[in-house]
Amino acid sequence: MLDRDQLETFATVVEQQSFDRAATVLSITRGAVSQRIKALEESLSTILVKRERPVAATHAGEVLLRHVKALRILEGSALQELTPIAKPHAPVALAIAVNADSLATWFPEVLRELLLGQLVTLEVVTDDQDHTSALLARGDVIGCISTSAKPADGFIAECLGAMEYRCYATPNFAHSHFPSGLTVPAVLSAPAVLFNRKDSLHDDFLKVHFGFAVERYARHYLPSPVALLEGVAMGAGYGLIPSSQAAPLVEAGKLVDVCPSERVMVDLFWHHWDLEPPLASDITALIVKVARHSLEPSAEFSPSSPNTGEPARPSTGGNTKPQGHGGGQEAPEHQ
Secondary structure: OOOHHHHHHHHHHHHHOOHHHHHHHHOOOHHHHHHHHHHHHHHHOOOOEEOOOOOEEOHHHHHHHHHHHHHHHHHHHHHHHHOOOOOOOOOEEEEEEOOHHHHHOOOHHHHHHHHHHOOEEEEEEOOOOOOOHHHHHHOOOOEEEEOOOOOOOOEEEEEEEEEEEEEEEOHHHHHHHOOOOOOHHHHHHOOEEEOOOOOOHHHHHHHHHHOOOOOOOOEEEOOOHHHHHHHHHOOOOEEEEEHHHHHHHHHOOOOEEOOOOOOEEEEEEEEEEOOOOHHHHHHHHHHHHHHHHHOEOOOOOOOOOEEOOOOOOOOOOOEEEOOOOOEOOOOOEOO
């Protein structure tokens, strides 16, 4: 049986990334923190933390951190069931990683139910959707939205659906910069609006459109889905935006699709623990339900069951991309 005080001390050290800060949080001495970590490592015959700045968990430590977080969720769920009247300490603290474009479009419906339910205190971590899985592997979050279909050992990846992106600009910008359509000379001179330097979606779009990579084009970086949309809407450039986010401006005639024959479909997956506590399982069910109602069906993956990383059926149309805007957003950046 693992000592709970030692486990909590270990988790706090990793979360605070410091022995000193962990001691402050736990209201014990730094020496006591070190002794508990050393005793836990000796009981498991393995090193759990890297003694560096900042402190980080080893691979074994990441496994143990997920165990501690599962214990916290189980205990919090049990207390909520055993306590008839909610108390200030009752909500269970947990973190999830969500890419920025999801957070700006369909995910608020999930947040509404989670936050108003008052069963959890929630930390939403945003990062590029292509990088959020690292947060899950480290034990920083209990689940993440990612473009990767293949889960790590001990995890499940469930297909949520596909987010559609189209290339938009203002009518004036399109008329001025793309009078003959999206051509290579026009792309090399017209500024594009991207989420950040990790955002590969625009590069992928141009490569598919022209059949070869186009790299030396002017670009603005606006690391927020709202800022990116506003940058395009003010006429500062053109860019790939989720269709659902751009729809009101398109209907109002403020944005036009500069390449209506092409769209980019980004498959999204919810990665979570294989063996989830009941509360975490309920959150997974909520996210899957809302996503499948809001997103388009994936052309390559069946949404009916967890993914193993293999396509369930071939693509039937559209440009399906494995990467999307940063989430900065997982994980989280544009997208």
